[in-house]
Amino acid sequence: MAKVLVIYGTTEGQTAKVSQHVADVGRRLGHDVDVCHAADLGDDFALDAYDAAFVGASVHEGRHQRYLVRWVKDHAGWLKTHPSAFFSVCLAAASPFPEEVEDAEAIIDRFAARTGWFPSSRTLVAGALRYSQYNWLKRMVMKQIAKKEGGDTDTSQDHEYTDWNALTEWGEHFYRGLAA
Numbered sequence: 001m002a003k004v005l006v007i008y009g010t011t012e013g014q015t016a017k018v019s020q021h022v023a024d025v026g027r028r029l030g031h032d033v034d035v036c037h038a039a040d041l042g043d044d045f046a047l048d049a050y051d052a053a054f055v056g057a058s059v060h061e062g063r064h065q066r067y068l069v070r071w072v073k074d075h076a077g078w079l080k081t082h083p084s085a086f087f088s089v090c091l092a093a094a095s096p097f098p099e100e101v102e103d104a105e106a107i108i109d110r111f112a113a114r115t116g117w118f119p120s121s122r123t124l125v126a127g128a129l130r131y132s133q134y135n136w137l138k139r140m141v142m143k144q145i146a147k148k149e150g151g152d153t154d155t156s157q158d159h160e161y162t163d164w165n166a167l168t169e170w171g172e173h174f175y176r177g178l179a180a
């Protein structure tokens with residue numbers, strides 16, 4: 001059994017939900033998993049208490065949360081020397097257009113170049129349109145983007161695109177590697 005950290009950045013909450021799912025996958029396999037918001041780490045947080053880590057962040061306007069990027073930069077040395085994996089939550093991951101998915105991969109490449117951490121395991125996770133949490137302007141902008149992309153434009157409800165089974169499989173693969 002390994003002690004595993006899932007640390008994340010989020011803006012509207014979907015990456016927090018994804019992180020809980022990744023943690024639950026590990027717990028079912030018998031690991032001891034903690035989930036932490038990178039912007040809200042307590043004074044008693046100690047990275048050295050962990051054997052491995054997942055890092056997750058969502059994409060807004062082409063980049064991940066600044067505080068998460070900073071945290072990864074500060075801890076790149078640890079991440080490089082421990083089993084670690086990165087998941088990037090965005091809407092492009094659910095796009096039917098291959099060039100959008102390529103762009104989403106390129107955003108991870110830039111994240112790696114900026115932080116100095118090139119995770120050996122990484123994945124794109126389709127996020128959500130959480131219209132209920134956007135202000136009026138953001139709701140209109142996101143509706144226009146969704147329309148262009150063939151996504152959901154009914155702003156009276158939220159729409160989730162996360163493929164929970166694919167996420168489970170990806171997580172299981174990483175956790176099994178820890179046991180090996």
Ligand SMILES: Cc1cc2nc3c(=O)[nH]c(=O)nc-3n(C[C@H](O)[C@H](O)[C@H](O)COP(=O)(O)O)c2cc1C
Binds near residue numbers: 012014058062090127
């Ligand atoms: C203002 C705004 C900008 C966004 N920009 C992008 C983007 O550049 N690329 C993308 O693929 N998704 C983009 N998204 C979609 C988010 O990545 C998606 O909603 C994700 O689920 C957000 O995760 P979070 O709730 O953890 O912050 C954007 C969403 C918002 C609200």
